[in-house]
Amino acid sequence: MLRMEIALLLILFFVAMIYFSAGRKHTMLHRTFSILLVVIQIHLVFDAVTIYTVNHLETVPLTLNDILHRFFIGTMVLIVYLFYQYIAILVEEETGKPRNFDLAARIYLVVAELGAMLLPVHYAVTEKGNYSDGIHANVCYVSMAFYLLLCVWMLLSNWREIDRKKKFAIGAALVIEVCVSLLQAVNPTWLISGMGLTLMTMSFYLTLENPDILRAELTEQKMSMLYLKSQVNPHFLYNTLDTIRIQAQLNHDKPVADLLMRLVDFFRLSVKIDRQMVALDDELELLESYMDLMCYRYPELVCNYDIDPNLGGVLVPNFILQPIxxxxxxxxxxxxxxxxxxxxxxxxxxxxxxxxxxQVSDTGSGFAEGKKEKIEDLLRHYDKQAPKLEGNSIGILNVQKRIKLLCGRECGLWYTENITGGVTAHLLLTMDEGKGAR
Known part of the structure; x- marks a missing residue:
């Protein structure tokens, strides 16, 4: 058993090395998985040590054995809590429903950790091997049952709303841990709890957290962004150039130079494709160049800005405002x-x-009948939409995908209708100046 624990520790160590060295999305979900990887490695160290000490009760001081077992049980409780948190966040992202069991889960975590640290430890000595039993050991069984039941409830009550791949990952992890826990309960000398926790972690890693999968998603979104930038409406270019030509014929003065300068600015800024995230000020500079040209072309078009000056350095996904x-x-x-x-x-x-x-608000004609519902459905199920290379919705779909990918699933794009007419696009973004994929 000791050799198995060492092997599990080495496997997770290499997984962690790959995971932490690869480009990752900085979201609550992936931060939770990162913490889980660290804690489970600490737990496996205690698991391996206690497997040795519990089978050498005659040579290892009882106090040392008790301390090691308390940390072994305590880290196990923390791991199953983190599994619950990971699944709860995943379900919340998929369904948009709040995590209703978080308070109960945290309260139980505190109670269980106190039990792991304070309850008396007892050891069973058998011919097949020794193990800890009694009320202290039951803390891990009760904790496992409590958190697994919460996870099963969340999975079953939101079954239809969760993506198939994510349902498989959650279901496989829960089945693995239930089976291992039952085998451990029936055969307490097997000491295989670490194997169950490792297999749960691997099921999430291979299905949802594999860096290759995340890189593929990032590449897909970057290609979508590049395609979107390459598809700047040609009519806009031709009509703007024609406006400049006519103006040049009528009067050879400063407005022509200004128009040319704004056009140059627009193209200069729009081809900055080396970064996924840019400062809000840079994104607004591109938008201002575009709108200056449009307002010159259409004199009765007005553009106003209301920008908090303290937000200029916040990183936002590149090229999200102009398409909106x-x-x-x-x-x-x-x-x-x-x-x-x-x-x-x-x-x-x-x-x-x-x-x-x-917010991008207009005083236009508003949504055509039935259009708002189609847009809402498109944005809600953005991750189930195939990459679009044509059509009226390419802009907002790609903006939604890149916001979700680079800022987190809690962020995103949605639309509302204005009371006085027109519509407003809302973009919820993180406000971390150091956040974002590079």
Whole structure:
């Protein structure tokens, strides 16, 4: 058994090396898995040591044995709690429902950890081997049952709303741990609890957390972004150049130079594709170049900005505002002859701490009948949509995918209708100046 624990520890050590050295998404889900990887390795060390000490009760001091077993049980309780947290966050991201059992899970964690540290430790000595039993050992069995039941309930009650691959990962992990726990309970001298926890971790790693999978998702989103940038509406280019040509014929003055400069600025900024995340100020500079040209072309079009100056350095996904604004113009203000206002605001979120909300509001014609529901469905099930290379929704779909990928599943894009007419696009983003994929 000691050799098995050492082998499990080495396997997870190499998994952790690969995981931490690869590019990862900085979300609550993946941070939880990172903590889990560290804690389970610490637990396996205590597991291996206690397998030796419990079978050498005659030579190892009883006090040392008790201390080691307390940390062994304590880390096991923490691991199953982290498994619960990982699954709860995963289900919340898939369904949008709050984690209703978090308070109970935390309270139980405190109670179980106190039990692991304070309850008396007893050892059973048998011909097949020794093991800890009694009320102290039961802490791990009760903890396992408590957290597994919470996970099973979350899985079954949200079965239809969870992605098939994620249902498989959660289900496989739960089945593995239930089977190992039952075998351990029936044959307490087998001491295989570490194997069950390791297999649960591996099931999540191979299915959901593998760096190759994450890199593939990142590559897909980057290719979508590059394609989106390459598909700048040619009519916009031709009409803008024609506007400049006519203006040059009518009067050879500064406006021509200004228009050319804004056009140059737009192309210069739009081809910055070496970074996935840019400062909000850089993103707004690109948008201002675009809107200056559009407002010159359509004199009755007005663009206003309301930007919190403290947010200028916050990192946001590259090239997310121009497609949203362009969508407002083409599907909102075009029907009104481009007469109206587009307003861009960026403020700290009033609903979520450490988040900001960018709004793009227009005074256009609003959604056509049934269009809002289609957009909501598209954005809600963005991860189930095949990459789009054409169509009216390519911009908002790719913006949604990149926000979710680079900022986390709790962030995203959604639309509301304005009381006075037109629509508002809402982008909820993280407010960490050092966050983002590189």
């Amino acid at each position: 604004v362009e969508n407002s113009l083409l599907h909102g203000l075009k029907n009104k002859g481009y007469r109206g206002e587009v307003k861009i605001s960026a403020q700290r979120s009033k609903l979520k701490e450490s988040f900001m909300e960018i």
